[in-house]
Amino acid sequence: MAVTGGILVLFLVAHMVGNLKIFLGAGDFNHYAEWLRTAGEPAVPHRTVLTLTEVVLTLAVLLHIWSATSLALRARAARPVKYESRKKSHARGYATHTMRYGGVIIALFIIWHLLDLTFYAVNPLGSSATPYDRVIADFAPDRWYITVWYVVAVLLVGLHLWHGAWSAFNSLGWRTKRNDGFLRGLAAVLAVVIAGGFVAVPIAVTFGWVG
Template sequence: MAVTGIFLVFFLIAHMLGNLKVFSGDSSFNGYAHWLREVGKPLLPGVWFLWFMRIGLVVAAVGHIWAATVLALRARAARPVRYAHRKKVQGSYAARTMRWGGVIILFFVIYHLLDLTTGHLNPVGDPSRPYANVVATFAPQRWYVTLFYTLAVVTLGFHLRHGVFSALRSLGQQTPRGEQRAKAVALVFSAALVAGYLVVPFAVLTGLVS
């Protein structure tokens, strides 16, 4: 769970930074997308590096889901008989909705790939024009896409907040002061990532990027 989660977090950071290049304009953003296809040349032919990354992400995502499923089954097996009376466990909203949040994120990723990677659900639908695809998908008349994107990204933020906090706790932040630091780091990190992802669709929606 931790290893796959760390790999996915590093991808999210890199992907967010790449998305922000949309503010540099059409040619800069398209140039960045083209560069991604050229990484590794001439050592690697064509878009091999990109495919290596895609396969790695799929493996990490499947591994993360598998680990979550195994842990859930182990927790259930450890207590096959339900409590007759169980006190309410205090916990954050992110912790209580971790599994459902993962399901929402999974469905969003599938839609996101069909929209901005393959172009099947995009009004422009041309993978060679990534800037135009981004502007088209978050256009004001497609406000519902921005709404769905916002829901998914905020859900991801909750997911990350709990995940980063749990990871820091596992690394030794067990004292009350350490726990407070872990909570602060997890909150700041997840909030920054959410803001970094949402600024693009809202910039398009408001006409700042067109």
């Protein structure tokens, strides 16, 4: 769970940095999108690095879901009787109690995101436009509901990441009584930075700051 989560966090950071290139203009953003497909050439064929990355990410997501399900079933089997009070549970806070449902929403968001900007099935401009133009069309002011959907999903990703990062620190044996507060703060900062970076793009496009 912690290892696959770490892989996904690294991807989120890299993806966020790439997305923020939209603030540098159409040329830089389109060049970045093209680089994703040509990375490694001519040493390896076109799109090889991107395809391998997609395979690793797919395996990480599937293993992450399998780990979450396995842990939930083991926890239920270990304590079939519910806690008399939520305060007695080691699971703490709103983030903990929404991890399961938030994970489902995040999964649906990933499917929509792939259909939108990878397969272009639900993008207004389809495959004929540039990556920059597709993003601008996606979050146009008249499509504010797409922006709302994106922002809500990303905030859930941030919530998931906040709890997940701290849990990973704990699972890997890094947490002690002395550094507990620091690690919780680090998890919160990581979640805020990543969620904020992703949310910045649709909001900027919708309000006309980019485009």
